[in-house]
Amino acid sequence: MKFSVAAIALAFSSLTTVSAFSVGLLGPTTINDNSLTTSFTLRVSTSSDEATKVVDDNESDNDDVNVNNDNEVIFRRNDEEVFGKHKRPTSFATKCASLYHPNRGAERGLATPVYFGSTFLLDDAAHGARLHEKREAPYTDDDGFVYSRWGSPTNEAAALQIAAIEGVDDPNKGAVGKCLLFNSGMSAITSALMAVLRAGDHAIFPFTVYGGTHEFAENFCKEWGIEVTYVDASGVDGPENYKKAFQDNTKVVYTETPANPTMRLTDLAGVGKVVDERYGVAEDTPGTDANARKRPWVMVDGTFATPYHQRVLDIQGVDVSIHSATKYLGGHSDILAGSVTSRSEPFLHHCSKVQKLITVPLNPMDSFLLARGLRTLDVRMQRHGENAIKIARMLEEHPAVLSVFYPGLDSHPDRQMSDGIYSSGRDDDDDDEDSKQTYGGMVTFIMAGEDDIALQRASNVCEHLRVINLAVSLGGVESLVEHPASMTHGMIPREQRLAGGLADGLIRLSVGLEKARDLIEDLKNALDRCDEPANDDFGI
Numbered sequence: 001m002k003f004s005v006a007a008i009a010l011a012f013s014s015l016t017t018v019s020a021f022s023v024g025l026l027g028p029t030t031i032n033d034n035s036l037t038t039s040f041t042l043r044v045s046t047s048s049d050e051a052t053k054v055v056d057d058n059e060s061d062n063d064d065v066n067v068n069n070d071n072e073v074i075f076r077r078n079d080e081e082v083f084g085k086h087k088r089p090t091s092f093a094t095k096c097a098s099l100y101h102p103n104r105g106a107e108r109g110l111a112t113p114v115y116f117g118s119t120f121l122l123d124d125a126a127h128g129a130r131l132h133e134k135r136e137a138p139y140t141d142d143d144g145f146v147y148s149r150w151g152s153p154t155n156e157a158a159a160l161q162i163a164a165i166e167g168v169d170d171p172n173k174g175a176v177g178k179c180l181l182f183n184s185g186m187s188a189i190t191s192a193l194m195a196v197l198r199a200g201d202h203a204i205f206p207f208t209v210y211g212g213t214h215e216f217a218e219n220f221c222k223e224w225g226i227e228v229t230y231v232d233a234s235g236v237d238g239p240e241n242y243k244k245a246f247q248d249n250t251k252v253v254y255t256e257t258p259a260n261p262t263m264r265l266t267d268l269a270g271v272g273k274v275v276d277e278r279y280g281v282a283e284d285t286p287g288t289d290a291n292a293r294k295r296p297w298v299m300v301d302g303t304f305a306t307p308y309h310q311r312v313l314d315i316q317g318v319d320v321s322i323h324s325a326t327k328y329l330g331g332h333s334d335i336l337a338g339s340v341t342s343r344s345e346p347f348l349h350h351c352s353k354v355q356k357l358i359t360v361p362l363n364p365m366d367s368f369l370l371a372r373g374l375r376t377l378d379v380r381m382q383r384h385g386e387n388a389i390k391i392a393r394m395l396e397e398h399p400a401v402l403s404v405f406y407p408g409l410d411s412h413p414d415r416q417m418s419d420g421i422y423s424s425g426r427d428d429d430d431d432d433e434d435s436k437q438t439y440g441g442m443v444t445f446i447m448a449g450e451d452d453i454a455l456q457r458a459s460n461v462c463e464h465l466r467v468i469n470l471a472v473s474l475g476g477v478e479s480l481v482e483h484p485a486s487m488t489h490g491m492i493p494r495e496q497r498l499a500g501g502l503a504d505g506l507i508r509l510s511v512g513l514e515k516a517r518d519l520i521e522d523l524k525n526a527l528d529r530c531d532e533p534a535n536d537d538f539g540i
């Protein structure tokens with residue numbers, strides 16, 4: 001470690017922004033400004049692409065030419081200059097309070113660095129002013145970071161990875177989409193909703209939706225003067241049910257598919273179609289107001305499927321993809337995180353504003369853990385699915401089980417849709433045999449018996465398990481079991497729960513990566529003893 005004392009030779013007296021550039025401009029361009037007359041040949045690219053330059057005179061080796069999100073060319077001082085202008089500290093207290101940086105080469109670390117800083121050194125006062133004037137957007141641009149509530153580097157690295165797996169960063173497929181990361185799935189959901197809903201608007205939610213989402217709709221949306229309608233979003237009738245609920249002031253058409261915990265599927269293409277038919281195809285002009293859009297925002301919580309199975313932003317009419325990254329994306333039950341991805345600049349701008357002012361970006365350490373988890377998503381999802389189908393088949397055969405909901409079973413009510421939805425990590429150019437068809441790791445089942453008996457049996461089964469952990473949440477490497485009617489979905493009124501298929505005796509299983517045989521034996525043992533109350537001493 002050393003304190004940087006590099007000599008500073010400032011070639012430019014002030015930072016300069018040169019506007020009037022268009023994206024993708026290639027070829028010679030002359031830039032004139034007050035402080036210098038310099039002729040550059042520039043290739044101005046999108047923010048994810050490196051800006052390159054050929055400078056014919058007057059250029060300082062210490063200055064880079066970069067572009068901001070508006071494709072304005074920005075002159076930035078390099079890091080050595082900015083850090084190097086500080087005096088080497090000599091007194092004890094100043095040494096303690098000073099910044100020490102590693103020697104060059106640290107940036108070659110293969111893993112994403114974890115940047116814990118809340119704030120970032122500015123080139124000069126004009127730079128600080130410029131950063132504070134920026135229109136909020138998910139990622140920073142070449143003008144740099146300013147303050148971690150506006151966005152920070154480790155967060156951005158993980159967000160870029162999610163945008164990639166959501167398939168929205170592919171320039172061959174049109175507009176470049178972006179991802180925002182939040183400190184929980186609920187934070188992602190509420191931010192997406194707050195980005196576009198205002199008093200007097202109307203939002204449509206499914207009957208069967210994660211309990212927290214339902215609670216937000218009831219306790220906040222309604223309190224804030226937003227009308228809420230619930231519909232049966234599942235199966236072939238789902239799109240028609242949404243259509244019947246449409247109003248002129250509908251601003252959000254919200255879906256959760258596969259639904260937690262019933263595993264029912266929503267026909268997203270059908271929902272996109274009925275929204276397009278009624279309100280017209282979405283046309284979002286960058287720089288416009290998301291709240292002024294007449295067409296509702298179609299949002300999908302695809303937490304259970306992940307982009308391994310379901311790339312919802314490839315579906316016509318879908319605007320926003322949401323995940324609780326606490327679950328499969330993180331994959332190790334060690335973080336809370338949520339993602340919101342979209343191709344719409346106005347939406348992303350509003351959502352970034354909500355993040356900046358209210359909900360806060362995902363913190364650096366959890367961003368690192370999320371990025372690490374994502375690196376094994378493909379193999380984890382396949383193994384979750386391979387284990388889950390074996391368990392679902394066993395459950396179907398067990399006399400203590402009334403019904404099983406797993407999209408890979410022929411008995412699943414939406415089986416006709418499931419092969420199309422569960423894409424199992426396939427790429428567009430894959431041959432079918434390149435990947436195994438799987439259906440995710442979530443299995444739910446209802447215990448046999450009258451309501452109160454089924455309820456008691458569900459409780460007994462949960463307590464008899466010795467390999468599978470009794471805990472809420474899902475999507476981690478370890479198997480988890482929970483009882484939604486009394487836990488995650490307890491806040492939804494019973495009639496509404498039942499209408500959505502969430503019976504009192506329903507058990508939700510998140511199948512992990514253990515050996516399938518161990519899980520099956522554990523479940524069989526617990527099911528065989530479903531009428532015995534569990535021992536207080538846990539049988540130890």
Ligand SMILES: Cc1ncc(COP(=O)(O)O)c(C=O)c1O
Nearest residue numbers: 184185186210260303324326337
């Ligand atoms: C489908 C779904 N969406 C959202 C959430 C909320 O996510 P988080 O707990 O990360 O806030 C959950 C949590 O279980 C969920 O299952």
